[in-house]
Amino acid sequence: MVQVEVFGIREEAPANSCSCGGACGSETEKTMGEMFEDLVRFCQESDLAADVRLQFIDVFEDDLKGYDTPHTMFKNGFALPLVAINGVVRFYGGISNSKIYDEVRKGSRVAFM
Numbered sequence: 001m002v003q004v005e006v007f008g009i010r011e012e013a014p015a016n017s018c019s020c021g022g023a024c025g026s027e028t029e030k031t032m033g034e035m036f037e038d039l040v041r042f043c044q045e046s047d048l049a050a051d052v053r054l055q056f057i058d059v060f061e062d063d064l065k066g067y068d069t070p071h072t073m074f075k076n077g078f079a080l081p082l083v084a085i086n087g088v089v090r091f092y093g094g095i096s097n098s099k100i101y102d103e104v105r106k107g108s109r110v111a112f113m
Contacts (some may be wrong), residue, residue: 002048002107004100006039007057007070008032008081014094015079032056032081035095042097043104052104 008014010033030038036056043052057067059080064071069089070082079093085103 002052002104003084003086004039004043004052004054004104005057005067005070005084005087006032006036006055006081006095007059007067007074007084008036009060010036010056010058012080014081032095035081039095039097039100042101046101048101048104 011031013029013031014035033056036054040054043049043054057064057070059071059074067084069087070084073082073089073092074080081092081095082089083091083095083100085100086107090103091099
């Protein structure tokens with residue numbers, strides 16, 4: 001099982017500085033929570049639905065204990081949302097369904113080989 005954790009502020013839009021090379025496929029300004037819900041739907045409809053566990057962690061409302069790297073990155077100015085895959089932050093500033101899919105696919109191949 002591949003764990004994907006998205007750290008953000010559920011009711012706010014990203015700040016437009018995305019590590020995945022653009023607006024993360026979002027034509028309209030969506031909140032981080034809406035982008036996460038799009039990711040959930042995308043993953044549920046993909047071939048990896050049974051291999052991925054998704055979780056949204058609101059950096060203001062949820063407990064960040066045990067999440068040292070994302071907490072440090074957030075405090076040091078990395079744009080939210082931060083996307084961690086199996087505990088390693090891979091993307092910041094947006095949610096790219098296709099890039100996350102590619103990373104999860106790599107992780108699930110490694111986990112099940």
